[in-house]
Amino acid sequence: MRCLLIITLLFIQSADYFVYSRRLLFGRPIDKHGFLGLPRTTLKQSEIESIAKEQWFEQKLDHFDPTNLLTWKQRYFINDDMFNRSNTNSPIFLQLGGEGEASAVWLKEGQIATNYGPHYQALQILLEHRYYGQSRPTQDMSTENLKYLTSEQALQDAANFIEFINEKYGLNKHKWIVFGGSYSGSLAAWFRMKYPHLVAGAIASSAPVQAVLDFEDYLKVVDESLGKKCVREIKSATDDLTELIKSKNNWPVIEKKFKLCTPFNGTNSLDVSNFFGNLAGNFEGVVQYNKDNRAFEGGSSITIDDLCSVMTDLNSNINSTDRLAKVNQILLKSQSQECLEFKYDDYVKKMLVVDFDKTEVPSARQWVYQTCTEFGFYQTSDRNDQPFGHYFPLDFFIKQCIDIYGSEFNKNFLEKSIQFTNNFYGGYNLTVSNVMFINGLIDPWHALGILEDLNPTAKALVMKKTAHCADMYPDSSEDPSELKSTRNVIKQMIGKFIQ
Structure with missing residues (x-):
């Protein structure tokens, strides 16, 4: 996962991947992990898998058509090493996947795993986004099949998943916090807005909440x-x-x-x-x-x-x-x-x-489809x-x-699609509580994010010297002081959300 969203040269994280002409495509690096690149790790793949083995959940194909009974297997990872099941104050941290393949390394090396999770003795879960990685709802990515690739479907996927986990492990008394960066940061904020009965709060890093056709x-x-x-x-x-x-x-x-x-x-x-x-x-x-x-x-x-x-x-x-x-x-x-x-x-x-x-x-192909049907971001x-x-x-x-x-998929279609997205979620004017919006002023995507508090519990934190999703990665001795303090504020805010 990589924190979001140009049409410019591909950022390739491995020589194994084909390099086209652009390092970024509509603002996302074109590798399999998307905007939110993986944290660096010295662990072998077998060691990563021992931390959180991949698991699968039976998910509905179309949440909005009750006559469609088709299902598919959605991938997720769980790390319960720190979880205090007997303490109902121990929360569940759900990191939402974005426009790339999910990896269990986040449940070992990411800021949630190294900082927030241990502090709150949280159960950590990473849910892969439909159509990315190994979570494949349809046989292929034909345009007809991609109609099931929407942010609304992805949010309902997460809602179904939370109810599944609560029932499977008997965790109804534990509170959930959702996390995300870039596109998945937007999903985290929107999830709290649409499903406040399921999660106590959300941390939305570098989240572009306003869809726009011409992102000049x-x-x-x-x-x-x-x-x-x-x-x-x-x-x-x-x-x-x-x-x-x-x-x-x-x-x-x-x-x-x-x-x-x-x-x-x-x-x-x-x-x-x-x-x-x-x-x-x-x-x-x-x-x-x-x-x-x-x-x-x-x-x-x-x-x-x-x-x-x-x-x-x-x-x-x-x-x-x-x-x-x-x-x-x-x-x-x-x-x-x-x-x-x-x-x-x-x-x-x-x-x-x-x-x-x-x-x-x-x-x-999947991400560009979402820009052509929901977000623009050109x-x-x-x-x-x-x-x-x-x-x-x-x-x-x-x-x-x-x-x-x-x-x-012409201009008229795109304009109407983007208008729907902003009407559905609220754009800059979304109404939500218990969300923390984090942005860096170097990051161009902050122009589409929340930079001022929406209300006493929907807070904005803006860092002058940081870029895209920096708060989600492990600590570094070279981190600016404002990044360090931001992580402390996030940790404190999580505590308020789960009180």
Whole structure:
């Protein structure tokens, strides 16, 4: 699981996974674990499984059609090492899975397992989200089958699961707290809102609660995090590269500089859009996960400072385009990738694979489907004052929905779907109690989160120097003081929720 949600270069956590052109796809790293990357661990897989072996629960396929009696097996993990069953004050902590495969390592290395769980002698459970990982409600990911992939279905999955666990283990007197980061952070907040009789509270980390079609403010936050000097040099490089592309004679040079996997054709507008989106993604991905617990996310330790030091090194005797290419090379090397893929048709072809076991981009088809039917979240280049050019506007993202899922997934459909999502959950104006919203101002996703207290029990905690979901990872000696204090506040708030 990885804390959320660009269309930019893939963050690959293992060389075993196929690398397409983007490290982020609509803001989520394209590996099998999604936005909330796994905590680092020295444990072997067998040791992880001994902590919390995978278990399976008989789940309904369609919670909202009583005539549909089909069921499927949903995966979950339990760690009861610290649980004091005889003490009804010992709570149950449920970590909701998001847009990626769940892993028992969270029940050993995550902040819940190392901090909150031991403190409260809690039973810890991780529930995998339908259609991700091994929780497969249907035989494949055809567009027809993906109609059962919605946040509403996922919330009801969790509700059914809680009732199942309470009955199976006789835990009706113990209180539940739900946790989540990024998309699953939104789920945690929404779950408390929709099912307050089942859980006493929720911790929602980096949770984007407002669905939006054109998330142009994503790049606004990226720019603010990079700083004016760095942004100025990125814009200069983008402008120079734009001029180079106009001449066919420069295409082989661009191919070589940016280590492209295939020949560059400047007349293919979709490939050009992907190419510039990739270059923007080099910066977007680093900003989204800057510094805090990078080692725990399974990614590189590259920071904003590293990239901007390259872009602003005016004494290096290389021009701005070469500096932009150098940044790209750094990112490729950090992920052990030899070249950068950017062909739009290749991307669509791989996204059309509906077999769970044959896809080369685990979880990507599912997550993009959710953006096309519920959330939008398209990090476009539509802002006039951003430095990455205007090559990936809203229409570019809508075209992907149509090319991958069908002509009915057009702009009108997306607008109505997003309107429904905000009406159903409330967007920024959700009405909820006993929820803690945690955000970092470096994280671009904070622009869609709750940054001020909604009421005395729905509190917002904003950290100036942290990025996406940093509070969910294990402690580090390099953690900013505000991150440390935030974890203490979370621990205290959990105590208030279960009183």
